[in-house]
């Protein structure tokens with residue numbers, strides 16, 4: 786399994802509806818995940834879920850943003866070609882006036898090697 790190590794100026798953004806269906810992804814997200822925007826829009830965000838990620842992390846993410854709070858955390862994602870990459874994500878709710886609905890945004894940057902090690906250690910004890 787190939788790891789893509791983010792560059793320091795990689796910045797991956799995606800937006801979902803209230804159910805986690807992808808509405809938008811920026812060029813860095815598409816490029817690194819290995820999908821075109823058309824392939825991502827309309828799909829559930831777990832399209833990039835990596836099996837090593839504990840369910841507890843996403844439970845915490847959803848509980849946090851549904852309370853209109855900001856979630857920060859480390860996420861290991863899969864790429865379309867079977868590789869993976871680690872990000873430090875900030876996920877937050879936003880009210881979309883056009884859609885008259887709440888949407889969620891995730892902004893992701895490169896985590897340091899030591900941050901990734903910490904996340905691995907934390908996640909190996911979670912389900």
Ligand SMILES: Cc1cc2nc3c(=O)[nH]c(=O)nc-3n(C[C@H](O)[C@H](O)[C@H](O)COP(=O)(O)O)c2cc1C
Pocket residue numbers: 799800801804805829830831832833834835838840843846850860862876877889890891
């Ligand atoms: C804005 C936003 C961005 C998300 N980004 C990711 C992501 O990059 N990778 C991921 O696995 N899940 C992401 N999720 C969580 C997914 O919606 C989902 O809960 C998770 O992939 C677990 O999938 P499962 O519930 O089918 O097990 C995101 C959710 C939101 C609201």
